Amino acid sequence: MNLTIEVNNNIITANQGDTILDALSQNGMTVPTLCHMKGLFPTGACRMCVVEVEGRRNLVTACSEPVLDGMKIKTHSARVIESRKTIVELLLSNHPDDCLYCERNGSCELQDLSEDLHIRERRISGQKNKYKLDVSSASIVRDPAKCILCGRCVRVCEEIEGVSAIEFVGRGSKTFIDTSFNHGLNLSTCVNCGQCIMVCPTGALKEKDHISEIKDMLAEPEKTVVVQYAPSISVSLAEEFGLPSGQNMIGLMNAALRRMGFNYVFDTSFSADLTIMEEASELVHRVQNGGKLPMITSCCPGWVKYAEEFQHDMIENLSSCKSPQQMMGAIIKSYFAETENIAPENIYSVSIMPCTAKKFEQQREEMIQNGISDVDAVLTTRELARMIRLYGIDITKMEPELADSPLGTRSSAGKIFGTSGGVMEAAIRSAHYFITGKEMVKFQVKGVRGLEGRKEAKVNIGEMEVGVVVVSGLKNAEILMEEIRNGRNDIHFIEVMACPGGCINGGGQPIGTDDEAIKARMLSLYDIDEKDAIKMSHKNPYIKELYDKFLGKPLGHKSHELLHTHYQKRDIN
Amino acid sequence: MSYMKTIVQEILDQYPNAGRDSLIPILQHMQEKLGFLSEESVIEVSKHLKMPASKIFGVATFYNQFRFNQPGKYHVQVCRGTACHVLGSATVLDEIEKNLKIKTGQTTKDKLFSLEVVACIGACGLAPVISINGEFHAKVGTESIKGIFEDYRNREE
Known part of the structure; x- marks a missing residue:
C-alpha cells in the first residue's frame, strides 16, 4: 500500500513497512548515517540520522522508524542539524586528531561528517583514549x-561472516571493541577476510602494510622482483583514480607495475586456470572413484581458516588444491626460476590481491618449503593504488602493455574467478571436457552467476546431473554445511567465498565499494569472458605447455608436491 | 581432565539444553565455584550454549560482578562509594595499585593479593574504608597503606 508523507514541505509517497530512511532514499533525499548497514536490521545506535517528526516530542532515528501515513518530517531543521553536529563534536572530543598521519585521510566518514556539518572549532574536549595498537594479526x-x-x-563479523571474532567489551565510557579475553586478533577466531575494514568509517581498522618491504626489495639489485595480480584487480582499481567502476585497467596496470620496477608482471588468472586443471580433475576423480563429496573449493583463505575452526568435520571435503596465489608462487619459484636460471632465493615474489586474508595465507607454514615461501609479500588493491601514487605514476596517461609470457597468459575462465560463481563456472567448463571429451555447447552457466549470497544449479555433464551450490559470506556457508550434515546429498560441488559477491567485494578493495561498484566489476568480468577467444582453462596453450614441459599431468607427482596442500582442525578460543 | 575442567563440566551438566538466556546464571555459578571466570570456562560455556566466546566475554565485562583473574590469597576490596570518595578513596586506590604493582581486577604475581573496586561496603562512618578478606580497615590514608600490606606480607613469612 502506498502512503503519503510530507518531507520538508514536499509530498512524497512511501511503501508501508519502509523506514523513514528507505522512503527518503527512494525519493533521492539523504540524511547522514553512521551505524546503519544496508540489508541488516537497524540498531539506531549512533543517532546521526535523527529527523524531526511533527507531533513527536523527541527526534526519531530515520533508520529504524517506520513511515506512517500523513507523517510530517523535517530532515534538516535547525534542531536536527544542531543535534547531529553535537554528536559529531562528541565523537571528535576523544579522537586522536592525527588525520594527517591517518590511513583513511580523505576517505574517512568522520572527517566527511565534520566537514559536512561545518565543524570548525573544538567545542568539547575530552580525555583521549589510550589503547594499544593490535598488530598481532598477519592481515589486519x-x-x-x-x-x-x-x-x-x-x-559484519557476526551477521555476514558468522565469525564473531570481535565484540563490544566493557561498559559505558570504558567500552571498546576487542576480542575474547583481549587477545590479539591473531589468537582470535578472525578469518582475516577484512570485511570489517570495508565497513569501518574511520582508520580504526586497516590492512597490515607490505609496501615498505616491497619498496626496499625493488631497490635491491640482486633481487628479481616478480609480481602477480588477482583476476579482480584490473576491474577494481579504476575508482581509486576517479575512473568509472568496473573499467578494465589491465594494460595500464601492467605498464605502471613495470615503471615501479617490477621485473616480471604475471597474471594470477593464469594460475587460476592451473587451479581449474587440478581442481576439476580432482572433482572428476572424486566423482568417478567414490571420493568424499560434495567437494568444496579452497581458493578463499578466509573460508579455509573458517572451515578449520568451525567446520572441521568437513575438512576432508575441501579440495586439496592450493589457491591460485599460492600455485602461481610455487610455479614462479620452481618452473620459472628453472627456465630463467634464477636461484629461487633471489626471487622476491609479490602478489596483488583484493584480499587481506591472502596476507595470512602467504604466511601459513604449509605454504613454505625448505625456508622458501611461495609468495613473499601481498598487496591489497588499496595498497597498489597507494604505491602507484607513491611512485608518481599517472596511470591514466600510460600506454597499455601486455603481461609477461608465459605466466601472464590466461583463459577467460581464469578471469571470472574474481566474482562469486566464477570458480564454479570455470570448473564446470573443464570438468565437462574431462568427463565427456567434448566442449560445452553453451559456455555460460547462468545459474551460478549474480550477486546473491546463495546460488544453486543442476548441470548436465554427459549422462550425469551434477548438483552445484555457490555461497558467499561465511554465514551462508555455515547454513549450507548444516544442511549437508543433516543429510542433504544432491550436491557434488560447492564454491565458498568469504566476502559477499566474491573477490570483487574483497576486504582489500577500494574503500567506499558499494553495490553499484560490485555489480559493475562483475559485469566487466563477464564482458571480458564474452569477448575473449579462449574461454576454457584447459585450452590455455601455456597451461598445456606447463604440463608438457614441467608438471606432467594434473594430480601427478609434481602437482602434488607443488600445487596441493592439506588443512587441519584449529582450536577456537 | 584437569581439576578445573571437571568443575566446569559438572556445572554445565546442570544446565542441559540451555539457551542464551541461561548465560548469566551459568557465569555466576562458574564464578561461585572457580572464584573467577577462566578462559577455559568461557570457551566451554561458549561450546555449551553455541555462542561465540567473544560475545560471552562482552557480556561478562559489561557487569562489574565478574572477574577474569584468579583471586589472590587476600582479596582487597576498595570502597569507592560517595562517602569514601569525598574523603579521598581515589588516592587510596592509586596508592594500593602502586604498592601492589597491579591494576584493579588483577592479581599479584605471587598470587597473594587481588584488587577489586566496590561501590559501597555500607560502612560510610569508617570512610575511606577497605576490606581485606572481610577484615575492615577504617579511615585509611595514603600513609597507612604501606603498613597494612606489610602486615599481611609478614603473616606469610
Whole structure:
C-alpha cells in the first residue's frame, strides 16, 4: 500500500513497512548515517540520522522508524542539524586528531561528517583514549583509539561472516571493541577476510602494510622482483583514480607495475586456470572413484581458516588444491626460476590481491618449503593504488602493455574467478571436457552467476546431473554445511567465498565499494569472458605447455608436491 | 581432565539444553565455584550454549560482578562509594595499585593479593574504608597503606 508523507514541505509517497530512511532514499533525499548497514536490521545506535517528526516530542532515528501515513518530517531543521553536529563534536572530543598521519585521510566518514556539518572549532574536549595498537594479526591492524563504536565491524563479523571474532567489551565510557579475553586478533577466531575494514568509517581498522618491504626489495639489485595480480584487480582499481567502476585497467596496470620496477608482471588468472586443471580433475576423480563429496573449493583463505575452526568435520571435503596465489608462487619459484636460471632465493615474489586474508595465507607454514615461501609479500588493491601514487605514476596517461609470457597468459575462465560463481563456472567448463571429451555447447552457466549470497544449479555433464551450490559470506556457508550434515546429498560441488559477491567485494578493495561498484566489476568480468577467444582453462596453450614441459599431468607427482596442500582442525578460543 | 575442567563440566551438566538466556546464571555459578571466570570456562560455556566466546566475554565485562583473574590469597576490596570518595578513596586506590604493582581486577604475581573496586561496603562512618578478606580497615590514608600490606606480607613469612 502506498502512503503519503510530507518531507520538508514536499509530498512524497512511501511503501508501508519502509523506514523513514528507505522512503527518503527512494525519493533521492539523504540524511547522514553512521551505524546503519544496508540489508541488516537497524540498531539506531549512533543517532546521526535523527529527523524531526511533527507531533513527536523527541527526534526519531530515520533508520529504524517506520513511515506512517500523513507523517510530517523535517530532515534538516535547525534542531536536527544542531543535534547531529553535537554528536559529531562528541565523537571528535576523544579522537586522536592525527588525520594527517591517518590511513583513511580523505576517505574517512568522520572527517566527511565534520566537514559536512561545518565543524570548525573544538567545542568539547575530552580525555583521549589510550589503547594499544593490535598488530598481532598477519592481515589486519586494529587501532581502538580511532574507533567511534559504531559497531559495524562487530555486526559484519557476526551477521555476514558468522565469525564473531570481535565484540563490544566493557561498559559505558570504558567500552571498546576487542576480542575474547583481549587477545590479539591473531589468537582470535578472525578469518582475516577484512570485511570489517570495508565497513569501518574511520582508520580504526586497516590492512597490515607490505609496501615498505616491497619498496626496499625493488631497490635491491640482486633481487628479481616478480609480481602477480588477482583476476579482480584490473576491474577494481579504476575508482581509486576517479575512473568509472568496473573499467578494465589491465594494460595500464601492467605498464605502471613495470615503471615501479617490477621485473616480471604475471597474471594470477593464469594460475587460476592451473587451479581449474587440478581442481576439476580432482572433482572428476572424486566423482568417478567414490571420493568424499560434495567437494568444496579452497581458493578463499578466509573460508579455509573458517572451515578449520568451525567446520572441521568437513575438512576432508575441501579440495586439496592450493589457491591460485599460492600455485602461481610455487610455479614462479620452481618452473620459472628453472627456465630463467634464477636461484629461487633471489626471487622476491609479490602478489596483488583484493584480499587481506591472502596476507595470512602467504604466511601459513604449509605454504613454505625448505625456508622458501611461495609468495613473499601481498598487496591489497588499496595498497597498489597507494604505491602507484607513491611512485608518481599517472596511470591514466600510460600506454597499455601486455603481461609477461608465459605466466601472464590466461583463459577467460581464469578471469571470472574474481566474482562469486566464477570458480564454479570455470570448473564446470573443464570438468565437462574431462568427463565427456567434448566442449560445452553453451559456455555460460547462468545459474551460478549474480550477486546473491546463495546460488544453486543442476548441470548436465554427459549422462550425469551434477548438483552445484555457490555461497558467499561465511554465514551462508555455515547454513549450507548444516544442511549437508543433516543429510542433504544432491550436491557434488560447492564454491565458498568469504566476502559477499566474491573477490570483487574483497576486504582489500577500494574503500567506499558499494553495490553499484560490485555489480559493475562483475559485469566487466563477464564482458571480458564474452569477448575473449579462449574461454576454457584447459585450452590455455601455456597451461598445456606447463604440463608438457614441467608438471606432467594434473594430480601427478609434481602437482602434488607443488600445487596441493592439506588443512587441519584449529582450536577456537 | 584437569581439576578445573571437571568443575566446569559438572556445572554445565546442570544446565542441559540451555539457551542464551541461561548465560548469566551459568557465569555466576562458574564464578561461585572457580572464584573467577577462566578462559577455559568461557570457551566451554561458549561450546555449551553455541555462542561465540567473544560475545560471552562482552557480556561478562559489561557487569562489574565478574572477574577474569584468579583471586589472590587476600582479596582487597576498595570502597569507592560517595562517602569514601569525598574523603579521598581515589588516592587510596592509586596508592594500593602502586604498592601492589597491579591494576584493579588483577592479581599479584605471587598470587597473594587481588584488587577489586566496590561501590559501597555500607560502612560510610569508617570512610575511606577497605576490606581485606572481610577484615575492615577504617579511615585509611595514603600513609597507612604501606603498613597494612606489610602486615599481611609478614603473616606469610
